Amino acid sequence: MFIVIACMIFGMVTGYLLRQHRIRFIHRLILTLIWLLLFLLGLEVGANEAVVRQFGKLGFEAFLLAAGGTLGSVVFAWFLWLTVRTKDKIK
Amino acid sequence: MKGSLVILSFFASGLLVGVFRVFPPGFLNDDISFYVLCCLMFSVGVSIGNDPTSFRQFRNLNPRFIFLPLMTIAGTLLGVMTVSFFLKNRSLTECLSVGSGFGYYSLSSILITRCKGVELGTIALLSNIMREVLTLLLAPWMVRYFGKLAPISAGGATTMDTTFPIIVRSSGKDFAIVSIYHGFILDFTVPFLVTFFCSL
Numbered sequence: 377m378f379i380v381i382a383c384m385i386f387g388m389v390t391g392y393l394l395r396q397h398r399i400r401f402i403h404r405l406i407l408t409l410i411w412l413l414l415f416l417l418g419l420e421v422g423a424n425e426a427v428v429r430q431f432g433k434l435g436f437e438a439f440l441l442a443a444g445g446t447l448g449s450v451v452f453a454w455f456l457w458l459t460v461r462t463k464d465k466i467k
Numbered sequence: 468m469k470g471s472l473v474i475l476s477f478f479a480s481g482l483l484v485g486v487f488r489v490f491p492p493g494f495l496n497d498d499i500s501f502y503v504l505c506c507l508m509f510s511v512g513v514s515i516g517n518d519p520t521s522f523r524q525f526r527n528l529n530p531r532f533i534f535l536p537l538m539t540i541a542g543t544l545l546g547v548m549t550v551s552f553f554l555k556n557r558s559l560t561e562c563l564s565v566g567s568g569f570g571y572y573s574l575s576s577i578l579i580t581r582c583k584g585v586e587l588g589t590i591a592l593l594s595n596i597m598r599e600v601l602t603l604l605l606a607p608w609m610v611r612y613f614g615k616l617a618p619i620s621a622g623g624a625t626t627m628d629t630t631f632p633i634i635v636r637s638s639g640k641d642f643a644i645v646s647i648y649h650g651f652i653l654d655f656t657v658p659f660l661v662t663f664f665c666s667l
């Protein structure tokens with residue numbers, strides 16, 4: 377994980393040093409890399425036979441847990457967002 | 468929505484390629500995705516560093532956002548607890564340990580497989596991948612209905628790597644630092660919470 381963060385900090389420094397030149401293609405490159413990473417994630421899951429065989433049976437339970445956890449955290453983030461918004465409006 | 472469908476189709480095609488063994492086994496290992504991730508992070512860094520306004524925005528960050536990781540943990544555990552009432556064959560602690568993966572599927576599934584067995588480990592893997600995919604797909608929708616912090620909470624421990632670019636795209640560059648801070652805290656929380664709920 378530290379290497380990953382180091383990559384980003386290195387990128388930030390590079391981008392900062394090159395700030396005289398607007399690097400326009402960077403957003404397109406980011407999107408392409410996201411696609412590639414998602415493809416690799418799918419590949420990893422698809423190549424794992426044990427996971428594929430049990431996909432349907434365990435997948436449903438996994439989905440319920442994922443949905444529950446995601447929804448719960450989103451609602452709690454919303455509470456925090458609302459307190460920040462109201463504070464800003466008072467100002 | 469078009470962007471999300473494209474993302475999903477890349478995941479689905481990867482899945483199919485994996486299932487039908489298009490590549491010989493061992494052709495792709497974790498190293499490749501790690502290098503891609505590093506390239507991605509470098510590019511994201513360049514886009515932040517290249518934008519003259521982003522550094523100024525870091526300083527005006529709302530200090531209340533420090534509490535976001537706590538909200539994520541509390542919200543996730545409460546949501547998973549609710550789901551556990553409907554899963555009759557899963558205990559509350561099993562559900563909580565899966566939920567404490569916060570999208571960090573590699574680590575949480577390994578930890579859970581080791582102490583609770585392959586079946587729950589597989590559920591942890593699938594569930595946490597799904598959480599990541601849900602975040603990637605629904606981030607713009609979450610921003611619209613639950614505010615700009617919502618996709619960061621949904622992304623859990625992945626908000627400083629895999630879901631980071633999509634969060635920056637949907638919530639805006641001002642939220643890049645919150646996202647990294649949030650992912651950083653949750654990354655450290657995952658091993659502790661998962662082993663804690665496994666031991667109960």
